[in-house]
Amino acid sequence: MADVARDRAQLFLIGALSLAITFVVLALVLNSAIYTENLATRGADQTGATDALSRQHDVRTAVGSVVDRANDQQATYDDQESAIGAAIVDTEVLLRQYEVRSTALLRVENPVYTRGARIQQTVDSPFDGPSGSGDWTVASGVQTRQFSLTATRASLEDEADDDAFRVRFDDGTDVWTVRIFRNEPGTATVVRVTDPSGATVECLDDSGSETTVVFSTATVGGGYCRGLAFLDELGTPYDVRFGNPTEGSGTYSLLVDKTVSGLGASYSAPDGDPPASEAIYAVTVDLTYRTPDLTYETELRVAPGEFHA
Numbered sequence: 001m002a003d004v005a006r007d008r009a010q011l012f013l014i015g016a017l018s019l020a021i022t023f024v025v026l027a028l029v030l031n032s033a034i035y036t037e038n039l040a041t042r043g044a045d046q047t048g049a050t051d052a053l054s055r056q057h058d059v060r061t062a063v064g065s066v067v068d069r070a071n072d073q074q075a076t077y078d079d080q081e082s083a084i085g086a087a088i089v090d091t092e093v094l095l096r097q098y099e100v101r102s103t104a105l106l107r108v109e110n111p112v113y114t115r116g117a118r119i120q121q122t123v124d125s126p127f128d129g130p131s132g133s134g135d136w137t138v139a140s141g142v143q144t145r146q147f148s149l150t151a152t153r154a155s156l157e158d159e160a161d162d163d164a165f166r167v168r169f170d171d172g173t174d175v176w177t178v179r180i181f182r183n184e185p186g187t188a189t190v191v192r193v194t195d196p197s198g199a200t201v202e203c204l205d206d207s208g209s210e211t212t213v214v215f216s217t218a219t220v221g222g223g224y225c226r227g228l229a230f231l232d233e234l235g236t237p238y239d240v241r242f243g244n245p246t247e248g249s250g251t252y253s254l255l256v257d258k259t260v261s262g263l264g265a266s267y268s269a270p271d272g273d274p275p276a277s278e279a280i281y282a283v284t285v286d287l288t289y290r291t292p293d294l295t296y297e298t299e300l301r302v303a304p305g306e307f308h309a
Contacts, residue, residue: 051294055095059091059108062095063108066083066084081113084111084113084283088109088111091108095108103291104289107289109286112285116279118279119276120254121251122251123251126245127248129242134245137240140239143237143303144255144307145281147214147253147254147255148213149180149213150213150250151249153211159184163247164179165180165248167243168239169239171237174234174235176194178213178228183204188204188206189205193228203228218231234307240254257281284302
């Protein structure tokens with residue numbers, strides 16, 4: 001009798017194990033089906049999102065070109081804003097043509113303008129400011145974009161020391177210093193970046209007789225300069241200062257997010273030194289991209305060549 005009971009218990013145990021294995025297999029099959037469905041759905045969502053982000057990129061690029069063209073061709077804020085507004089309408093129509101064969105709807109509207117100023121020196125001369133040959137603040141409490149400087153190598157100080165020409169960025173917490181000088185043989189321009197801790201990175205350019213430093217894209221002589229990448233980490237707003245300005249000569253240009261009158265009296269004068277002109281710093285537009293399966297709406301800020309853009 002005991003053997004029969006034992007056999008029945010074993011059969012019950014085997015049956016329970018078989019049933020448990022069946023449930024596990026069934027769960028794996030169901031989970032696999034759910035996972036496959038999620039991937040398919042996710043893939044579809046990603047495809048729609050990719051299209052929306054692609055149109056956002058197209059709009060940003062197009063509006064950026066419109067802003068730059070208006071700043072170059074129009075002299076006053078009113079004329080620049082009028083030209084940009086009309087061009088945005090044309091841009092929307094043009095971009096819509098790409099959606100003719102689809103059911104997508106694209107809208108670019110309600111532009112809001114940030115007025116700024118272009119500060120520039122267009123003739124090769126020392127980098128000094130309104131007060132003469134001493135250190136000076138180019139702009140304070142600003143953001144900048146399209147900031148470039150071209151230095152004539154023969155005008156630069158030999159080797160780096162306290163006398164070398166420098167550009168300083170100060171956000172109130174950290175200070176980054178960019179010194180521009182010649183190497184000892186005088187065959188190359190050296191751009192030395194010093195971070196707030198005192199660590200330095202150098203980039204060299206030995207092509208031609210002058211070197212262009214584009215702060216906004218972190219390039220020296222057309223090549224990437226790792227040391228200048230700090231500008232993406234710089235807090236805003238910040239001050240831009242030139243030090244030892246007579247230890248170098250050349251040209252420079254930058255756009256700031258302050259109006260000409262907001263920069264100070266020296267810029268506001270008709271013969272300001274250096275001259276500053278009215279320019280649109282940024283434009284914000286409402287972007288809508290809609291399909292039967294997706295509605296994407298965002299406020300898009302366009303500021304070509306901005307460090308934090």
